Amino acid sequence: AQSVAQPEDQVNVAEGNPLTVKCTYSVSGNPYLFWYVQYPNRGLQFLLKYITGDNLVKGSYGFEAEFNKSQTSFHLKKPSALVSDSALYFCAVRDGNDYKLSFGAGTTVTVRA
Amino acid sequence: DTAVSQTPKYLVTQMGNDKSIKCEQNLGHDTMYWYKQDSKKFLKIMFSYNNKELIINETVPNRFSPKSPDKAHLNLHINSLELGDSAVYFCASSPVAGGPRDTQYFGPGTRLTVL
Numbered sequence: 518a519q520s521v522a523q524p525e526d527q528v529n530v531a532e533g534n535p536l537t538v539k540c541t542y543s544v545s546g547n548p549y550l551f552w553y554v555q556y557p558n559r560g561l562q563f564l565l566k567y568i569t570g571d572n573l574v575k576g577s578y579g580f581e582a583e584f585n586k587s588q589t590s591f592h593l594k595k596p597s598a599l600v601s602d603s604a605l606y607f608c609a610v611r612d613g614n615d616y617k618l619s620f621g622a623g624t625t626v627t628v629r630a
Numbered sequence: 631d632t633a634v635s636q637t638p639k640y641l642v643t644q645m646g647n648d649k650s651i652k653c654e655q656n657l658g659h660d661t662m663y664w665y666k667q668d669s670k671k672f673l674k675i676m677f678s679y680n681n682k683e684l685i686i687n688e689t690v691p692n693r694f695s696p697k698s699p700d701k702a703h704l705n706l707h708i709n710s711l712e713l714g715d716s717a718v719y720f721c722a723s724s725p726v727a728g729g730p731r732d733t734q735y736f737g738p739g740t741r742l743t744v745l
Contacts, residue, residue: 549730549732551733551734553736558739559738560634560720560736560737560738561673561720561736562736563733563734566733568730607673611732613728613729613730614728615728616661616678616680616685616686616727616728616732617675617678618675618734620672620673623672
């Protein structure tokens with residue numbers, strides 16, 4: 518079985534401040550981890566993924582995520598948030614031996630000017 | 631230019647009707663998916679096809695039937711629509727099913743409202 522937890526429903530930050538969106542996962546095999554962003558009334562956009570190798574993964578729009586195997590976490594980060602980063606963020610996990618992608622419940626990020 | 635497209639974007643219909651949603655991808659991917667996003671934004675996988683073969687068939691009412699005429703298309707037909715079917719339905723595609731190259735790309739969604 519595989520699952521994802523996003524412990525915060527909402528994250529609020531001021532523009533220019535660092536942004537962190539938390540994610541923890543559970544899989545029985547090797548984890549493949551993903552972050553997606555959903556803007557209002559839009560589809561999900563792929564941001565980045567971790568498959569293997571360097572624990573720090575860089576993605577689109579200045580986002581990065583750090584894989585931590587001992588803490589089973591894959592937190593999304595951005596050093597300096599923009600108002601345009603306000604959106605719904607989903608973490609997802611897939612067991613390396615499986616086809617199915619399991620999504621977290623999502624975290625709504627609001628960046629205030 | 632659109633990679634994964636869905637039609638229609640909005641669908642409003644009466645209970646008991648039958649409707650279809652269409653999905654097309656021009657990425658040359660082998661695998662396609664249907665997801666349902668409920669009012670709380672929770673995403674649930676419904677079906678997946680790999681090279682026209684059904685590989686994921688989650689527990690959904692049998693009123694929902696996917697059809698894949700070719701690798702680039704995956705349609706969703708819903709019979710006898712119910713109020714609870716109201717949701718946003720997303721199509722996605724991936725180069726392969728499973729493995730490190732499997733990354734899903736999503737369409738814009740179809741908002742279904744059942745009255």
